[in-house]
Amino acid sequence: MMQTKSLSTLVLVAIALLAPPAAADFVIYNLPGSDLAVVLEGNAKILGLGVIEFSHPLGTIAFGRENATVIQCPTRQEEFAKLFAKAKRSGTIDDYLAAANQALRRGLLKEFRECCNAAYRVAPNHPAMQRLLEARNRIRKPIQENEQTLNDLKTFVDRTSMEAMSSPHYLMLHDTGTTKAGKGRQTRSAKRLELLETVYESYFMKFALDGILLPCPEERLKVVLFGDEQDYQRFSTQLDASLGSALGYWSPSNNIAVFFDQGTTQRMRALQQVSTALQRQKVLARGTAASKETAHLANTLELLVKIIREEDDIEVVSHEATHQLAGNTGLMPRDKIAMRWAHEGLASYFETSSDAGWGGIGAVNQGRLKGYRRVSSDPQRAPLELLVSDLLFDKAADGRERSDAYGQAWALTHFLMETRSEALIEYYRTISELSQSEQGIQRGELVDRFRECFGDLRSLESQWHQYMAGLKTDIDRMRDAMK
Numbered sequence: 001m002m003q004t005k006s007l008s009t010l011v012l013v014a015i016a017l018l019a020p021p022a023a024a025d026f027v028i029y030n031l032p033g034s035d036l037a038v039v040l041e042g043n044a045k046i047l048g049l050g051v052i053e054f055s056h057p058l059g060t061i062a063f064g065r066e067n068a069t070v071i072q073c074p075t076r077q078e079e080f081a082k083l084f085a086k087a088k089r090s091g092t093i094d095d096y097l098a099a100a101n102q103a104l105r106r107g108l109l110k111e112f113r114e115c116c117n118a119a120y121r122v123a124p125n126h127p128a129m130q131r132l133l134e135a136r137n138r139i140r141k142p143i144q145e146n147e148q149t150l151n152d153l154k155t156f157v158d159r160t161s162m163e164a165m166s167s168p169h170y171l172m173l174h175d176t177g178t179t180k181a182g183k184g185r186q187t188r189s190a191k192r193l194e195l196l197e198t199v200y201e202s203y204f205m206k207f208a209l210d211g212i213l214l215p216c217p218e219e220r221l222k223v224v225l226f227g228d229e230q231d232y233q234r235f236s237t238q239l240d241a242s243l244g245s246a247l248g249y250w251s252p253s254n255n256i257a258v259f260f261d262q263g264t265t266q267r268m269r270a271l272q273q274v275s276t277a278l279q280r281q282k283v284l285a286r287g288t289a290a291s292k293e294t295a296h297l298a299n300t301l302e303l304l305v306k307i308i309r310e311e312d313d314i315e316v317v318s319h320e321a322t323h324q325l326a327g328n329t330g331l332m333p334r335d336k337i338a339m340r341w342a343h344e345g346l347a348s349y350f351e352t353s354s355d356a357g358w359g360g361i362g363a364v365n366q367g368r369l370k371g372y373r374r375v376s377s378d379p380q381r382a383p384l385e386l387l388v389s390d391l392l393f394d395k396a397a398d399g400r401e402r403s404d405a406y407g408q409a410w411a412l413t414h415f416l417m418e419t420r421s422e423a424l425i426e427y428y429r430t431i432s433e434l435s436q437s438e439q440g441i442q443r444g445e446l447v448d449r450f451r452e453c454f455g456d457l458r459s460l461e462s463q464w465h466q467y468m469a470g471l472k473t474d475i476d477r478m479r480d481a482m483k
Contacts, residue, residue: 026071027054029063029300039309044070063296076106076360084115093123100132101209107352107360109198109335112205115211128209135208137370139201140215143169153222156254157235162224167193169200171220176261188261192225195314199321203350204329206361210421213327219323222256232260248316250323252334257324262312271308275301284458319351331425333432340393342428344406345413362414364473371407376465384457384464387412387451389443414471420454427453 024474042056042116050065074082081102087095096119103112107329115194120129150164153173162173176188186194207214226232236258243249248259262268285294326332326346332339348368350361375381375392386392387408396402416424430449456459 027052028069028071029054030067041075046070056303057308058310059299059303061296061299061303063300064293067296074283076108077111078110080106080108080115084111084118087189088116088118091122093119093126093128095121097128097209104202104209105362107198107202107362109201128211131208131211131213132205134213138213139204140168142214143218143220149219149222152254153224153256156222156226156256163189165189165193166220167197169220170196170223171218172223172225174225174227175231176225188227189225192223192259192313195317196221196223196321199318199350200325202361203322203325206350207425209369210417212422212425214331214424217328222254223258226258226260227264229260229264229266231442232258247312250320250327252327254337255324255328255334257320259316259320262316263309265312268305268309268312271301271305275305278302280306314352318482319347322347322350330432332428339431340390341387341405342413342431345409348406348410349413349417362417364414364471365410366473367403368407368410369471369473371469372468373402373407373413375404375408376411378467381408384412384450384461385447386387389446391443411468412464415467416454419463419467423453 022281027042027044029040040054040056042054045053045055046065047053047062051062052065052070053060076269080099083095083099083102087099096115099114100115100119103109103115116129116132119126120133123129141348153164153171154162157173159173160301161175165172165174170193172189172193174189174192174447176192178187180187204214204216226235233244236246236249247262248257250257263272275298278294278301282291282295282298285291303449323343326343327334332343332346348365351365352360352363381392381404386395387405392405392408393402396405413424427450430453431446434445434449451457
């Protein structure tokens with residue numbers, strides 16, 4: 001379940017991840033009159049008179065050089081292109097797989113497919129290529145229409161205003177209307193289904209790359225998309241009062257993921273009001289000494305609002321869609337409450353966070369990283385046993401401590417996915433086989449099962465913390481490039 005985030009977190013680091021140009025720059029823009037910095041990925045051109053023109057798929061803005069720093073460092077496309085070129089030169093399957101992994105981690109599905117096709121031509125019988133081919137075939141297998149799936153969805157929502165819409169792997173009810181907006185001029189519902197399909201393919205291909213073939217669901221996954229946050233909250237709190245603070249969630253009992261248009265939150269409405277007011281000031285300031293500065297600020301905030309809206313959608317969907325996929329592919333059980341750290345850790349590992357820099361699978365999330373550091377430096381909460389028994393989640397007294405538990409779960413999952421993925425999957429399956437009494441799963445048994453899969457906990461902790469010490473966000477990497 002995705003929890004609400006503060007406005008300062010969103011404004012502090014808003015990154016463009018949707019479709020950056022092939023050649024790009026990074027710009028750190030300091031909003032005039034504030035201590036807020038915005039990091040943007042796009043194409044920066046330095047014009048005369050101290051002006052920088054910045055192009056992004058969602059728009060073009062211009063601002064003064066005194067308020068911005070342009071950083072030249074490799075973009076995600078450039079990093080992939082370098083690895084892909086190396087693979088073409090060497091012709092080795094290992095180099096192709098390294099390039100494919102980089103593309104998938106950075107959310108470059110088109111480049112990932114291109115790299116896999118090239119690798120298959122080099123070594124069609126390689127086990128990894130056979131797995132990827134089988135995963136692709138499973139994904140492409142048509143799903144038969146099932147009227148009962150739609151009936152179940154309509155019964156769950158019980159709103160005649162909702163319209164049905166489907167994609168190859170999802171069935172969605174929505175009330176977002178038919179207005180088209182943004183890149184490609186898609187409706188909000190079509191864009192949401194496209195995003196869900198991207199998460200779907202990335203999920204199966206990531207595990208296939210790691211040596212694990214997962215079964216695809218035999219029915220379309222059910223999704224509800226509300227066009228307004230207030231409608232979403234009224235509906236969701238009737239199911240569970242705790243869902244009022246969630247940005248989205250997956251209901252295991254109904255096997256339905258529920259979302260709303262992130263552009264309708266109070267935070268986004270407030271930002272939009274400020275943006276609209278600045279646009280009016282821009283018009284009134286024409287011909288005055290403040291004209292240029294006002295226009296720069298108004299145009300920047302207008303673009304920022306668009307980026308935040310898109311990034312919020314991506315973050316929530318990538319997180320909750322992973323929950324739903326994990327519960328529908330035999331990876332994790334739906335009914336084990338004591339699996340919360342594993343569920344949230346995996347969903348956080350796959351999410352593309354709005355504060356994670358260039359993003360993608362396994363992106364280093366600044367917010368989660370801070371949560372991990374707070375817990376690991378607190379002797380009362382740091383022991384690994386507290387996390388893997390779910391006591392860290394159970395004992396969280398407030399929103400900050402719950403956020404810290406998410407960060408700790410993300411950090412451990414990141415470490416295990418990157419260094420012991422097969423053992424982690426075996427652990428998920430082992431936990432799934434545990435029987436649950438009326439009192440729930442015994443916490444000590446959970447710790448024992450974890451120890452059986454990963455060995456001595458103190459040794460593992462040491463390796464984990466050493467791994468985390470070397471982890472850098474993409475923002476940190478950019479700062480290093482400036483030194």
